[in-house]
Amino acid sequence: MEILLSDLLEQYGYDFTGYSRASLKRRISRLYGLDKALSFAEFRYRINNDHGYFKRFVEQITVNVTEMFRDPSFFKTLRDVVLPKLGTYPFIRIWLAGCSTGEEAYSISIILKELNLLHKSLIYATDLNPTVLEKAAQSMFAMSQMKQYSENYILSGGTKDFSSYYTANYSLAKFDDELKSKIIFSTHNLVSDHSFNEFQLILCRNVLIYFDRDLQHKVLSLFDESLEELGYLALGTKETINFSQITDRYKRLQTEKIWRKVEV
Amino acid sequence: MKKCEAFIIGGSAGSLDVLLRLLPRIDAAIPFPIIIVIHRKHGSDSLLTDLLSSRTKLIVKEVDEKENIVAGTVYIAPSDYHLLIERDNTFSLDYSEKINYSRPAIDVTFQTAAEVYKSNLYCLLLSGSNSDGVNGLKSVQLWGGKTLIQDPASAQVAYMPAQAKLHVKIDHILGIEDMGDFINLLA
Structure with missing residues (x-):
């Protein structure tokens, strides 16, 4: 696996070396089996020489499972606390990092619309993976999911x-x-790309779990640089900033994994 | 007997009762971690931790991502994430597709642990109504770890341990009352 990771970095500039190994290995083994690779050498050759297959590889080894209004209590706090506070600003800039196929972007958009804030908001929804962004931009989701999403x-x-x-x-x-x-759907790689704007709200939920601690530190610093004072940072249910150097400048909102950047 | 580096318990329907009977019997100074993966509804995490905690002197906690795995602790897999074991003896979490209609899937934890702990791993599969854990036990066996199941005759829902028995060579079949002693003797 380490050979593949260094190929990807050299050949395509995609750096997966800071990813948690157990999950990555499972994803790669799964694809290896799914695509019935004849040998490791053949698998490796295809990734390195067939650009279409490389795209598939990246899409398949990153996790793109998501849903609308996942963890309803989180979205309730966004609706009741965070977004009304940001609503006092003349313009709201939101960064949704690792947006995958876009379900959360549309969820946030729905809340903004209901709060009558959508007209003065801009959501930058980014992912490293162009294929999922194309899907996200189509704004079409499986009808079979709608009952669950409606409940959420x-x-x-x-x-x-x-x-x-x-x-x-x-x-x-x-x-x-x-x-x-x-x-705005756009590619951005948290591992290698820099800060591109200042935001009042950054959401990055269930992305850091795939990164090792070093990479988590790096990405949290990137978020810190990209967040205005008094802005909010939202992570996944099992993620935290507690171990990182940015933690002193942030105050957690009760119960949810949302932190507010405090004035220094 | 081989040294035990981790004892992992997987269960589904009918397994909570077994855990509640088993935990009080485990020695408080157990020199390896006990990791529990059970299927349940999303969102009742602290409830389960509190309930299990009330039955033992061991520390019972829900896993935090990238947490170091420490001996003498009972870890519970969080609901709605797969729980994986990393080579550096830490946990990681994963929100990928459900496996066997389950997240957490017992297979994922068994399989990743099998590669890390090899012959020093013990995995026990309890009562349940689907076949999650069976492929996991196959990996455990392949990597030299020990495969254990609850005696299907004692299980509220026999399907899961029975499937394991059918498809994997099982090292030990345990009645509910035997599990505590078995674990204590691995120390």
């Missing part, structure tokens, strides 16, 4: 009819274009 939405404090946000089209639900109008 209601638990998160939503009071509208969730189905009013999409049009059913056979097995797909197409979300309203208005929701997408304030989302």
